[in-house]
Amino acid sequence: MRLALIAALWTAVNSVTAQQQFLGQQSDAVRPPNIVFILTDDQDVHLQSLDYMPLVQKHLIDKGTYYDKHYCTTAVCCPARVTLMTGKAAHNTNITDVNPPYGGYPKFVKQGFNSAYLPVWLQEAGYNVYYTGKLFNAHNVDNYDSPYPAGFTSHDFLLDPFTYNYMNSSFQHNQDPPQSHEGEYVTDVLAQKAYNLLEEAVEADRPFFLMVAPSAPHADIQNNSGTLTFDAPISAPRHVHLFPDAKVPRISNFNPDIPSGANWIRRLEQQNMTNVDWNDHFHRQRLRALQAVDEMVDGLFDRMESLDLLENTYIFYSSDNGFHIGNHRMQPGKSTGCEEDINIPLIVRGPNVPINYTTQLVTSHTDIAATIFSLLNIPLREDFDGSPIPVTTSAIAASSQKRREHVQIEYWGFAGGEGIYDRRLHQNNTFKGIRIVGGGYNFYYQIWCTNEHELYDMSKDPQQMVNLLQEGNTVEMASGYAVGKLVARLDALLMAQKSCNGERCREPWKSLHPDGKVGSLEDAMAERFDRFYDEQVKVEWEYCHNGYVPEAEGPMFENEGAMFRDDGFMWPEWV
Numbered sequence: 307m308r309l310a311l312i313a314a315l316w317t318a319v320n321s322v323t324a325q326q327q328f329l330g331q332q333s334d335a336v337r338p339p340n341i342v343f344i345l346t347d348d349q350d351v352h353l354q355s356l357d358y359m360p361l362v363q364k365h366l367i368d369k370g371t372y373y374d375k376h377y378c379t380t381a382v383c384c385p386a387r388v389t390l391m392t393g394k395a396a397h398n399t400n401i402t403d404v405n406p407p408y409g410g411y412p413k414f415v416k417q418g419f420n421s422a423y424l425p426v427w428l429q430e431a432g433y434n435v436y437y438t439g440k441l442f443n444a445h446n447v448d449n450y451d452s453p454y455p456a457g458f459t460s461h462d463f464l465l466d467p468f469t470y471n472y473m474n475s476s477f478q479h480n481q482d483p484p485q486s487h488e489g490e491y492v493t494d495v496l497a498q499k500a501y502n503l504l505e506e507a508v509e510a511d512r513p514f515f516l517m518v519a520p521s522a523p524h525a526d527i528q529n530n531s532g533t534l535t536f537d538a539p540i541s542a543p544r545h546v547h548l549f550p551d552a553k554v555p556r557i558s559n560f561n562p563d564i565p566s567g568a569n570w571i572r573r574l575e576q577q578n579m580t581n582v583d584w585n586d587h588f589h590r591q592r593l594r595a596l597q598a599v600d601e602m603v604d605g606l607f608d609r610m611e612s613l614d615l616l617e618n619t620y621i622f623y624s625s626d627n628g629f630h631i632g633n634h635r636m637q638p639g640k641s642t643g644c645e646e647d648i649n650i651p652l653i654v655r656g657p658n659v660p661i662n663y664t665t666q667l668v669t670s671h672t673d674i675a676a677t678i679f680s681l682l683n684i685p686l687r688e689d690f691d692g693s694p695i696p697v698t699t700s701a702i703a704a705s706s707q708k709r710r711e712h713v714q715i716e717y718w719g720f721a722g723g724e725g726i727y728d729r730r731l732h733q734n735n736t737f738k739g740i741r742i743v744g745g746g747y748n749f750y751y752q753i754w755c756t757n758e759h760e761l762y763d764m765s766k767d768p769q770q771m772v773n774l775l776q777e778g779n780t781v782e783m784a785s786g787y788a789v790g791k792l793v794a795r796l797d798a799l800l801m802a803q804k805s806c807n808g809e810r811c812r813e814p815w816k817s818l819h820p821d822g823k824v825g826s827l828e829d830a831m832a833e834r835f836d837r838f839y840d841e842q843v844k845v846e847w848e849y850c851h852n853g854y855v856p857e858a859e860g861p862m863f864e865n866e867g868a869m870f871r872d873d874g875f876m877w878p879e880w881v
């Protein structure tokens with residue numbers, strides 16, 4: 307009965323939805339589609355871990371669409387996951403860290419998101435929602451029930467402080483107390499739980515959303531008498547001998563002879579051979595730990611196939627954030643704005659999704675909630691900072707001309723290595739950036755809280771070895787643009803984006819050019835805008851802070867920017 311109602315509602319909504327809002331990609335199936343979302347932890351693109359996952363290739367890459375320019379906007383677990391599940395940038399969730407006071411599960415609850423995030427919204431739309439694996443950091447064996455995460459039909463969460471304990475995990479099912487799995491391999495335990503939830507979902511005979519979030523390939527963390535010890539990830543016993551010769555790809559930014567980047571990264575010393583060898587071991591352990599994930603993906607597809615689900619199910623595969631090992635001389639970790647940390651896997655397979663296809667559309671985790679809404683025909687929320695990612699063939703074709711071409715990157719706090727060498731915490735790792743890829747250009751622009759600036763011409767320098775704004779740099783042109791003029795535009799765009807919300811995030815150039823005539827960096831580069839951009843208030847930090855306090859972040863566009871009109875400057879309406 308309930309299902310008939312949902313189906314009726316589904317058809318009704320289908321006929322009236324604004325094509326614009328949904329990109330015309332809402333499913334036309336009689337029954338609303340299901341979603342299965344696989345989210346790994348700290349999986350890279352640039353260390354090439356996907357090359358070592360033949361079953362992810364077989365089921366997802368070969369049969370779906372790979373988003374080559376997919377980004378997380380804050381490269382660390384909890385903020386990235388909250389952004390993914392709320393459709394809001396970290397500066398609007400104010401979940402900017404993995405632990406309180408600035409992040410973690412307690413902060414998520416405190417900010418009110420336990421009643422306003424994807425699982426809750428999906429239930430409100432009539433979906434059954436299932437989850438197993440890691441939800442957020444600092445969701446632990448003590449606070450798992452105060453309150454329980456809302457929005458789940460059934461769940462089985464991995465809990466801290468055992469989330470990264472590969473051989474002694476703790477899971478918590480529905481209202482049951484946490485259960486320890488001493489001696490069992492975490493991803494294998496998780497796989498069984500995922501299969502069970504899938505069967506439970508099918509038996510319930512309602513459209514469903516299932517999220518499976520393994521902790522692999524995150525570093526292993528053990529609590530040794532109160533001290534948290536990081537070590538290389540651990541594989542299932544059956545995978546320990548694989549890939550004996552694998553090494554971190556020796557691209558030009560790998561442990562380079564000359565320093566690169568800015569701020570604390572530029573002050574790092576080159577790693578010695580002992581350190582490099584151990585980091586290669588860490589890399590191999592990541593690849594080995596991912597094998598059980600690969601097998602789990604196969605297990606899920608096997609079951610979806612025999613349960614006849616594949617025709618009406620969208621399957622997403624992604625990671626919360628990326629990872630670097632040795633790049634720019636850094637120890638294994640994430641948390642920076644370098645391409646290794648922010649550019650992450652996103653693969654989608656499902657009805658009408660192009661097969662064996664790679665797209666260069668620029669997308670981010672901020673867009674995921676809106677994307678799922680669009681596929682399920684749920685009206686988009688006004689406060690979404692992101693917009694639906696085109697996933698169907700026709701939506702991708704229609705969007706390639708006019709889709710947003712940048713992602714706004716942000717971070718607050720410190721960065722720390724996760725290997726065994728150089729465990730210093732690097733403070734002042736607070737910054738804002740713009741990653742932009744358009745017709746004929748490809749840049750990354752970042753301003754640290756120390757007010758150091760970085761600009762990389764990623765078409766010429768994909769490894770980010772030459773900071774065009776480094777003191778003493780003499781390069782004047784980048785992709786045919788004068789660097790000074792380019793920076794004036796990028797800075798204004800960053801100013802407009804760094805504290806944007808809702809529509810202002812979704813329509814970045816409109817806050818600068820309300821007449822809608824400028825829709826890209828290329829348009830904004832027109833000479834007649836030179837004076838306008840020169841006179842814009844520049845992004846400038848007051849001081850470095852570990853969380854988001856507006857006093858630290860200097861001028862905000864809302865108060866001090868101006869918009870362009872042909873007849874002169876105009877103050878924003880919202881002042």
Ligand SMILES: *[C@@H]1O[C@H](CO)[C@@H](O)[C@H](O)[C@H]1NC(C)=O
Nearest residue numbers: 363364367368369661662663
């Ligand atoms: C995917 O496409 C490439 C060419 O773009 C082709 O070489 C390859 O065989 C295709 N793979 C499959 C599984 O169809």
Ligand SMILES: *[C@@H]1O[C@H](CO)[C@@H](O)[C@H](O)[C@H]1NC(C)=O
Nearest residue numbers: 468474475476485486487488
């Ligand atoms: C495994 O975790 C449980 C708590 O969940 C703990 O009591 C037990 O001592 C741990 N075992 C090992 C070998 O660390």
Ligand SMILES: *[C@@H]1O[C@H](CO)[C@@H](O)[C@H](O)[C@H]1NC(C)=O
Nearest residue numbers: 466467468529530531532533
């Ligand atoms: C770590 O272990 C110590 C005792 O060995 C215990 O007091 C402490 O609560 C543990 N920490 C966590 C986060 O579980």
Ligand SMILES: *[C@@H]1O[C@H](CO)[C@@H](O)[C@H](O)[C@H]1NC(C)=O
Nearest residue numbers: 577578579580581726727728
């Ligand atoms: C190599 O570097 C590591 C990390 O800085 C240091 O702990 C170790 O002593 C060094 N080893 C040698 C042989 O220099």
Ligand SMILES: *[C@@H]1O[C@H](CO)[C@@H](O)[C@H](O)[C@H]1NC(C)=O
Nearest residue numbers: 733734755756848849850851
């Ligand atoms: C952090 O940045 C502040 C400027 O906000 C500077 O005074 C301080 O020396 C920096 N600290 C470190 C550890 O780099």
Ligand SMILES: *[C@@H]1O[C@H](CO)[C@@H](O)[C@H](O)[C@H]1NC(C)=O
Nearest residue numbers: 400401407408853854855856
């Ligand atoms: C973000 O949260 C921190 C910690 O609770 C708080 O100090 C800060 O004022 C909040 N920022 C905003 C913009 O609300």
